[in-house]
Amino acid sequence: MWKGIDVSDNQGTIDWTQAAAAGVQFAILRSVRRSGKADYQFAANLAGCRQHNIPVAVYKYTYAVTEARAQEEARQVVALLQQHSMAAGTMVWWDVEDRDTLQPLGREKLTALIQAARTVIEAAGYRFGIYVGLYVYQEGWFDFNQFAAAPLWVARYYNGYNVMQFGTDPDQGKKPNVSRAIWGWQYTSAGRVPGINGNADLDICYQDPAGTEESETESGSIWCLSIADVWAESIARAAATAYPGCLVHKAAVLDVGGIEIWIASIADVWTQAQAEEVQRQFAALGVAGVVHNIRVLE
Numbered sequence: 079m080w081k082g083i084d085v086s087d088n089q090g091t092i093d094w095t096q097a098a099a100a101g102v103q104f105a106i107l108r109s110v111r112r113s114g115k116a117d118y119q120f121a122a123n124l125a126g127c128r129q130h131n132i133p134v135a136v137y138k139y140t141y142a143v144t145e146a147r148a149q150e151e152a153r154q155v156v157a158l159l160q161q162h163s164m165a166a167g168t169m170v171w172w173d174v175e176d177r178d179t180l181q182p183l184g185r186e187k188l189t190a191l192i193q194a195a196r197t198v199i200e201a202a203g204y205r206f207g208i209y210v211g212l213y214v215y216q217e218g219w220f221d222f223n224q225f226a227a228a229p230l231w232v233a234r235y236y237n238g239y240n241v242m243q244f245g246t247d248p249d250q251g252k253k254p255n256v257s258r259a260i261w262g263w264q265y266t267s268a269g270r271v272p273g274i275n276g277n278a279d280l281d282i283c284y285q286d287p288a289g290t291e292e293s294e295t296e297s298g299s300i301w302c303l304s305i306a307d308v309w310a311e312s313i314a315r316a317a318a319t320a321y322p323g324c325l326v327h328k329a330a331v332l333d334v335g336g337i338e339i340w341i342a343s344i345a346d347v348w349t350q351a352q353a354e355e356v357q358r359q360f361a362a363l364g365v366a367g368v369v370h371n372i373r374v375l376e
Contacts, residue, residue: 083274093274102132104287160202227360265281267279304370326342
């Protein structure tokens with residue numbers, strides 16, 4: 079279990095030397111404001127995290143009500159990450175929580191908007207995760223099953239607005255129950271962290287937040303969860319139609335000697351651990367898949 083924070087320019091100027099000394103193990107930075115401009119403290123926060131070797135992800139609070147707008151928001155995030163030379167595999171958390179704007183869209187439309195953003199983020203080489211308040215999950219704002227391969231970060235505050243000090247373990251009995259493994263839990267918005275004036279969001283995560291863990295993976299390869307290992311593209315594409323977002327690859331399968339086959343992948347991720355976590359999540363839904371380390375050929 080790792081302890082971290084998510085921050086924006088609402089926290090003002092952060093003393094990252096103090097935050098690092100206090101034991102902050104990861105940080106999730108707001109990327110782009112509603113206006114499309116970068117968070118006013120993004121560059122400073124990124125520099126502070128880099129200086130102290132704190133793993134970084136970013137989030138984007140979405141207001142999009144059309145697929146075109148969702149894609150534009152995603153492109154703004156990608157442009158910011160590229161401007162700051164953020165590595166392939168950096169996690170982008172899509173923040174879905176605006177009740178006034180998003181809930182009235184309905185389950186089907188909101189699902190399509192999130193998929194539209196995901197396509198842009200992943201096509202640029204970044205990872206895509208979803209952040210929601212527990213109420214969004216409980217009220218079924220969108221089809222969570224279509225994002226079973228995407229990491230999930232959930233907010234559930236159980237201590238009201240009482241101040242909680244960074245480093246204090248939250249009560250695991252209050253962990254959000256969403257019938258699947260979660261990447262992380264935002265457990266208070268009234269956290270106090272050395273180096274930050276006022277309140278900050280406190281988080282714990284259950285998977286190593288440290289980048290892409292490139293040492294696990296041969297250069298130029300990824301991990302995937304395959305539901306079809308076949309010799310013909312047509313068969314792989316037929317299998318892929320059963321799952322929204324399923325991708326078809328011609329691939330060299332490195333974990334079985336580099337044989338070249340067609341694969342229908344329901345998750346392309348950066349590490350074996352991530353692929354195995356997705357495998358467990360799909361198994362709980364009754365879907366069997368095989369974890370492979372692959373190099374994509376087509």
